[in-house]
Amino acid sequence: MSKPIINRALRRSALTVALGLCFASSVHAQSNTTGNIVGQAEAGSTVVVVNPATGFSREITVGSDGTYRAGALPPGTYTVTLRSADGSTDVRNGVGVAVGTGTAVNFTGAATPSDAVQLDRVQVVGSYIPPIDFSSTESATIVTEDTIDRLPVPRDVTSVALLAPGTTQGDSAFGNLASFGGATVGENAYYINGFNVTNFRNGLGFSNVPFEMYAQYQVKTGGYGAEFGRSTGGVVNATTKRGSNEWHWGGSMYWTPDRWRKADPDVFDTEGAPYNSNQSDTRDRLESNIYASGPIIKDRLFFYAIASGRDIEDSFTSVTGAVTDESTDSPFYGVKLDGYLSDNHRLEYTGFKDSSETLSPGERLQPPPLAGEPLGYSGPTGTAESTGGENHILKYTGYLSDSFTLSALWGQGEYSLSGPYNTGPSGADCIWFTYDSLAPGRINRQLGCAVSSLDTLGEDKRTAYRVDAEWDLGDVFLGSHFLRFGFDQEINESVNSSTIPGPTGFRYLAEEVIPPGPDGEVGTADDLAPEWQVRRDTYRNIGSFETTSRAFYIEDQWKPTDNLLLSLGLRNEQFENKNANGVAFITIKDQWAPRLGLSWDVGGAGTSKVFANYGRYHLPVATNTNVRLGGAELYLQDLYAWDGTSFGQYGEPILGELIRPRTLADGTVHPTVSSVDQDIDPMFQDEIILGYEWQFAPKWSVGIRGIYRDLKSTLEDMAVDAGLNQYIIDNNLQASAPTQDCFGDDDDVDGGTSDNLYACGFDYYVLSNPGEAISIQVDLDGDGTLEPIELTPEQLGYDASVRKYKAVELFFQRAWDEKWFLQGSYTYSKSYGNNEGFVRSDNGQDDAGLTTLFDQPGLGDGSYGRLPNDRPHKLKIWGGWQFHPEFLVSGNLLVQSGRPINCFGNHPTDEFALAYGQESFYCNGELVPRGSVGRTPTIKSLDIGLEYRPLWADQKLWFKVDATNVLGEQEYTEVYEVGEGFQTTTPDPMYGVGTSFQAERTVRLAVGFDW
Known part of the structure; x- marks a missing residue:
């Protein structure tokens, strides 16, 4: 027996x-x-x-x-x-x-x-990829072209990333982007054929190629090795298709008609007034692709080429009945060349152009004004926007011996950003004029012609070089060793022009005046005065900027025993950002990032694996910081009296007496020693992962992993005015402006809280680490000489930045066997702290590293709690079943917790935080800690697809129908989080109303052929 x-x-x-x-x-x-x-x-x-x-x-x-x-x-x-x-x-x-x-x-x-x-001589038939990779300590999900073709997911990279455990959809303010492991959507890195295509201006988005061109995706959610850096979120590493000795050509069309779309519901405030019209909107999308591939020289030179076009026709109807018809034309051209000079030397070239142009002509219809309110502009409006550019990637791989391989890559990517800029009836006459009525139940109205508050032109160019080597040393010391090492450099250049539209170059925001209460507290609607004020904003920022990032790494994959792999890696990062004068305003060197991993084949049978990983990950300073902090930015906010009825030649309000001037940026490039902490630390995160995988049947595997992430250091711009004033008091100094009146209230210049100060709360912004001491140079006595000073955390008044993420992920996989496959995960997680990270979802701010959270000490009050990307429960299941030789059915299920809800209002005691309006964690004068109001509803979404490949066409012709959110669920995913009016405790009737909804139900029809 x-x-x-x-x-x-x-x-x-x-x-x-x-x-x-x-x-x-x-x-x-x-x-x-x-x-x-x-x-x-x-x-x-x-x-x-x-x-x-x-x-x-x-x-x-x-x-x-x-x-x-x-x-x-x-x-x-x-x-x-x-x-x-x-x-x-x-x-x-x-x-x-x-x-x-x-x-x-x-x-x-x-x-x-x-x-x-x-x-042992059993042959493997089919392109089978093992579910457990014992050679890796990473947390990664591999999604091949065949898998994606079988799934009914939307045809974009973010939808692929969202299949992986631990990823969530980011807020709508940033577009269609994913959050990895509690990080913001601006902290990820995206690669195509080894070239970094991430938007380096603010981290939001990336260059893209049509879905038809992608071959494989590697979605790294954590634990990635020393080769990868410049990310504290996740990495999407994609490769494109390539040619072979066989000739292939084909095409496809994907049509998503409006007629089968279930539109989002219309939005009304709590008093029944309309806020947003969605039911009347229409959306039609058509994507066409044609490709060819084959040998140019058999066995030596191959090509793959594709041309693609996306025509998007949208129509949006406002609550006033005005209609904006938006059209987007996105032609794409791409080519991949592979040349084998010999079996030991290979050259690759990838080139593509991903240009896109969106035109949005429309009209503005003003609702009837209340008594004494301005009428405003009614008539045609519109914007135009062009994005994208050319990308070129060249790579060499040399197999110099059985044990040594060398690769070198050069890449250059260009991304043009033109707009959105205004295209009104006469662009020169189109001003930006917004009327902010504070009367209860009234909706703020934009009265000028301009649709966009800024006309923006930008040109970004990335030039990258990298060299990587692999050296198999064999059994040389206490087991076998395999070394990997390399160097990479990116030079990122940005040209920026941001100006306020119109000939006057001003942006007007009109508001009714609510005077303060008898004791100086914020007023109420009962205090409403029949007066108007206009804040005239002057803004201009034009310049060229450069950022250089360098890194080198070394990694030893050491096998002390047959069953145990230790990955011992170390990466060194260096960043240098230059201002508009070409001078480095921040240089960070020698950022050492250890990457340590373990993979243990339990029992040596190749069926179970224990893995662990510790890593440190750095994020460079976004070029957006160069533009905003190192540029010649001019930003004035001057407050004027206005009678509410007088207008100038272009529709701008005729201003009365100047009530209060304010300079946020004076139009000069500030000295580096005054604008950047001289002891600044880089932004970095530590991560620990421990997991187990088990292959319990030939095609089945399950696993579990625990994840802990701690954002150890954050870079932010902080107003240091309070610290400077306290420094003067603590050191008995005489400031250069001892009687400066910050808010124009001359009646209390004899010692009020905002007077007799050196700085007025908005004068000095410094890039630094929140919660740490700051070393800068300031001319305190006005003699024209900068003197070094150090401001303590107590003088500055800011808490340290905190972001932590804890998660347990359960995942499983049943590999494809020409009949069916299934994959999925359940994640329980917690993301908490007082700082979301690179960008800020709760107010939609995309100023990477320059958000408002640390602009004033009072803005941080109550900021600790559940962060915007916190979704405690996430269940994902996706797969496909070939139930007939010609038919395949597929599905994708998502069940996910809602998003934390805040209440933003005016700070009752910090007058400088109060000047920011509804940016504090206060409502009705009471502290409302972050995320403490509740959550948006749980999201449940099911996508279903059906594919037909007729045998009579040798299955080279195919038809597909995919339905996303087939059940038509319409839960809201975001709410209006402003709880009260500007500098008043009057409740905002929009507070708590859902403003963004889960993906609409759509039906996509597709046909294609592959010959």
Whole structure:
């Protein structure tokens, strides 16, 4: 009875080997564009790895320890052949290689009875990729082209990222972007064929290629190695399709008609007044693609080319009945060339142009004004916006020996941002004029012609270089070692022009005056005075800026035993940001980032894995900071009296007496020593992951991991006026402006809280680390000489920045077997602190690193709590079933907790925080801590797809219908969080009303052919 039991064990072990699931004795790298095949074989034998589609091959001699490694392989399907010394061969077909992962193909096992040897010769048919990668300590989800083609998800990179555990949809203010592990949507990195295509201005978005061009996605949610940096969120690492020796061509069309769309509901305030009209909107989308690929020179030079176009026609109706018709034209051209100079030298070129132009002509219809209110402009309006540019990527890979591989990459990406700029009836006459009525129940109205408050022109260019090397040292010291090391540099250049539209160059915001109460507290509606004020904003920021990022890394993947892999990595980051004068205003060097990982094949059977990871991750200073903090920015906010009825030539209000001037930026480039803390620390995050995976059946695996993230340091611009004033008091100094009147209230210039100060709350903004001391140079005595001073955290009054994320993820996978597949995860998480991070969701601020949270000490009161990207429960399940040779059905289910809700109002005691309006965690004079009001509803969404590939067309012709949110759920995902009027405790009738909703139900029809 004993022998059958042994045989069953051997058979299971052999099948595991055949499927590529065993933990190989050799270790291997996780490149950002390639994969690896590793394994065990007889020492001295030869392993030949061939890609039948291209003819590419490599021969590897098995080392004396019985291990081999074929690294830096382009993703694809390979044939692996063992040639033994006695002349016999053993062939494995259909071995799949995915980007950034390792596939194990073993030709020997621990036990070698004769029947096990025979079973070890089982061939693998199909491009099978193992569910457990023992060579990696990362948390990553691999999504191949075939998988995406079977799923009904929207055709964009964010939708792919949202399939991974721990990711959530970001707020609508930033567009369609994902949050990874509690980080903001601006902290991710995106790569195409090894080139960083992330928007370096503020981290929001990336260059993109059509879905038809992508081949594989590697979604890294944590624990990524030393090769990757400049991200404290996640990484989406994508590769594109490539040509082969076979000719292919085809095309596809995807149409999402408006007629089957279930529109979002109309929005009304709590008193029934209309706020936003959605039901009358229309949206039609059509995407067309045509591609071709094949050999230019057989076995040596291949091409893949694609042309794509997206035509988007939208129509938006305002609550006044005005209609804006928006059209977007997005032509795309892309090409991928692969040249094999020999089997040991390979060149790749990727080029694409992702331009897009959006025109939004419309009209403005003003509602009837109340008595004494201005009528405002009614008539045609509109904006135009152009984005995108050219990208070029060139890469060389050299297999210089069996054990040493070298790669070098050069890339250049251009991104033009033109707009949105105003295209009114006569662009020169179109001003920005907003009337902010504080009377209860009245909706703020924009009375001028301009639709956009700024006309923006920008040109961004990234030039990147990197060199990476892989060196298999073999068994040299206490086990085998595999070294990876490299260097990369990015030079990012930005040209910026931001101006207020119209010939006057001013932005007007009119508001009714509510005087303060008898004791100086904020007023109420009962105190409303029949007076008007106009804040005239003057803004201009024009200049050129440059940022340089450099890094080098080294990583040793050390196997002290056959079952244990230790990944010991170290990365060094350096950043330098220059101001508009070309002078470095912030330079951060020697940011050491350890990356330590462990992967343990429990029991050595290749079916269970324990893994752990510790890493430090740095985020560079966004170029937006160069523009705002290191530019010649002019920003004036001057308050004038106004009679409420007098207008000038262009519709601008005729101003009365100047009530209060305010200079937020004086139009000069400030000295670096005055605007940046000289002891500033970089922004970085520490992460710890511990997990376990188990393959309990040939195609089934499950796993669990715990994650802890701690944002250790944050960069923000902070007003240091309070600190400077306290510094003067503490040191008995005489300031240069001892009787400065901050708010124009001359009646209390003899000692009120805002007078007799050196700085008025808005004069000095310094880039620094909240909660830390600041070292700057300031001319306190007015003699024209800057003197060094240090402001303590107590003088400054700011709390330290805190963001922490804790999560437990359960995940499972059932691999595709030509019949069905299933994958999913459940995540329980908690994201909390007082600072969301790079950008700020709760007020929609995309000024990366320059949000309002630390602009005044009072704005931080009550800021600790659940952060905007906190979604405690997330359930994701997706898969497909080939229930008939011609038909496949697929689905994607998401169930997710709602978002925390805040109440923003006016600060009752900090007059400088009060000047920011409804930016404090106060409502009705009471502190309302962050996220304490409740949550938006739980989101439940189900997508379903059906594909038909007729046998009569050899399944080269296909038809698809995909329905997203098929149940038509319309829960709101965001609410209006402003609880009261500007500098008043009068409740805002919009507070708590849902303003953004889960993805609408849409139906997408598609047809395509692949020949």
